Amino acid sequence: MNTIQKKIWMLAGIVIVMMFAIWLALTFYNQKMQDQYNDILERYLQMNEVTASSQQTVTNLNDHLSNPTARSATTLVSSQQRLQDAQASxxxxxxxxNEFSLTNYSNMIESFTETVERSVTFSEQGENDIAASEFTEANRMSVYISEMTLSIFNSELRTYERFYRDIIRQSQELNTMGILLLSLTSVLLLLFTYLFSLSITKPVHQLTKAANELAKGRFDQPIRVNSNDEISFLAKTFDHMRVNINKLILEIQQKAQVESELQESQLLLQQSQMRHLQSQINPHFLFNTLNTLSKKAYLDGAEDTSDLLVSVAGLLRYNLKRLDHTVTLEEESHVLRQYMDIQKARFSDRLTFHIDLDASALVYQMPSLTLQPLIENAVIHGIEPKEDDGEIWFRIKDEDQHIRIEIEDNGEGMDRDKIEQLLKGGITPQEGHATGIGFANVAKRLQLFYGRDNVVEIESLPKCGTKIILKLPKVMEVESYV
Amino acid sequence: MRKKVIFVLCSLCAVLGFFTILSVNKVLNSEWELPSAVSSEQERKRIVLITQELDTPFWKLVGEGAASQAEREDVGFEIWGSYGKNQEDFLKQVEIALHSKVDGVIVQGNDTDEFQQLARIKAASYGIPIITVANDVPVEKSLRKTYVGSDHYAAGELLMEQLLDDMGDSGEIVLLGDGNLEYSERLRLNGMEESLKQYPEIRSIYIESGSSDEEAAAAAQSALNQHPNVDAFILLDIRQARVVMQEISSRTELEPFFLYSFDDGSDASELLTEGKLDAIIEQSPKEMGAKSVEMMMKWLRNEVVPLDSAGYVTDIRIVEGKDELP
Known part of the structure; x- marks a missing residue:
């Protein structure tokens, strides 16, 4: 992993290496140029040395000839030596x-040296006239040497002119190169610095953005940071934290949902218990009275009335006792028949009740008091508003996977909005119902009992009657569902 | 924004980098052409051609011939000399050449004591061979190895033949020549005089023309004054041809006179094409140059020892002026 520190070190390293390389190259180049300059100067100095030493030799020779001493001889020899060194170089x-002229030059120096030596020899032998003429000769040759030096200088200048001009042009080029190099280095450094700062600030920026998202409560977006330094470590940790928070929130939400469901069912339970209690007011008194009335009616010969009273008493008993128990379909449909007997007595010819049961389906269990409220609704909404010809169909069919129960009337019917409202429990039962249990209560209880949602369906159109369909799973032997 | 900045910086980098590379290339790849060094062990022979008339086309041709021959022989060769017959400078150059111990000196012969002194004593003491070219100096005076150039005596005779052709065998001719005649000019004069001896009808008068233009003009004047019946002028020194002709044409018609000269100056071919000169003796300067270098190399390589001290003669021919042509 690259750390930010490492990056800084790298940047500094690049800068230092760059500077060092440039410095090294320039120093090397300078040294090269210097050597070249030295070589050039050396050439001229060497040639000049020839002229100077030859002239000095002439002077020393003159001194020696006019006043020959050991010392003057030594100086003469040393100046000659100097000339020979210059010649060798x-x-x-x-x-x-310049091969031709330099060879001439060198030979000329040789001749000069020879003449000087001849002059000295003659002088030592005492032949001063010849020595003097040799001296004149040597002097003339020294002049020739100077002239030759100049002419060689000239030809050197001609030969090397382009070279010298190149050197001048070169140094100008060097200046241009220096400026270019400086600006290139600066721009490169700018670029590196920019990229470097970007590599630090960009992840920070991304991280800030992610933190803002979290602050706004959006825990579902993963945090991504394109980096490989400490920031990315930070980002990973941050992302881990986000995932954990997200999990916690989900857990809390689930808990809350469970709790609210619990509360709802508790409420429902309390409500039904309340009704249960309410309807238990003096139940024995009511039963006894109804029984007494039945017997009285029977004794008076009003057998229909007596039967009706028995039905009412049975219905009442069933209502009071069986709310929190499961019953078989058979029991439920028996109560239904009793209820319909009572209603027939009430409506006489205005109501026709059709019943159609599959005997095989009657053994299955279901919550008590589920069908009765539905039939009651059918009577209240389907039959009561009509003058006559009210009809109610009750069917139980044993289908493969479930039991299908249909309760159909030919009453007013309802539109789609009302169906929706009914299913959501938006309509509370009116006064005058036998049990006071509404449609929504029934639907809810069925859903809770079977643990599924699509138990109840309503098919209805305005003016065309209503059909309520229950699809009940086949359930046997359930003691209690609350 | 970020992309823009990076793009701008990158393109700047690219542009600057390009120019920097160009500049670095320029700095590093300098085309410094230094003359190639020479291996010091193998020394080439050095030959110098020295003349006192560097400015004339004749000597330029001699130089060309010698230089091309030197190149063929692969020897170091240089032409030294003076301009406009500068004696002093010329002698100095010869002396420098001798002191410089060149391997051979090819020189335009100069019939003076100083030159002979140098050639005899200095050259001998250094052991440097001397070959004269175009103008000779007698071997007994200069100890030259040989001479390469025209046979000037024959040239004089040839010119006289042409004169006789043109003029017939009677008449008066004036010979104009420098007071200080070169050896070669003397030979020409001798050649002419010898051949004229057979024709007693022809009277030749020799008039000294001096060395300057004024003196030459004066000489021409006096020739015309003293010898009004002159038929022909012969100019030993072609450098004086123009002055003399100007002088003549200022007095009378140029046409009736026969004018002859020897080609070793600048005006010769020009005057010939203008038709003012009737004929000149043309020499072979290129051949002289080449031959002299060749002989020098033969001597230095010991191929021909000794060289023929009588000399090696190059071609001469007569060239007639334009108006002579039918």
């Missing part, structure tokens, strides 16, 4: 262009 200066 001339060999190195030769090239294709």
């Amino acid at each position: 001339l060999l190195e200066l030769r090239n294709a262009d």
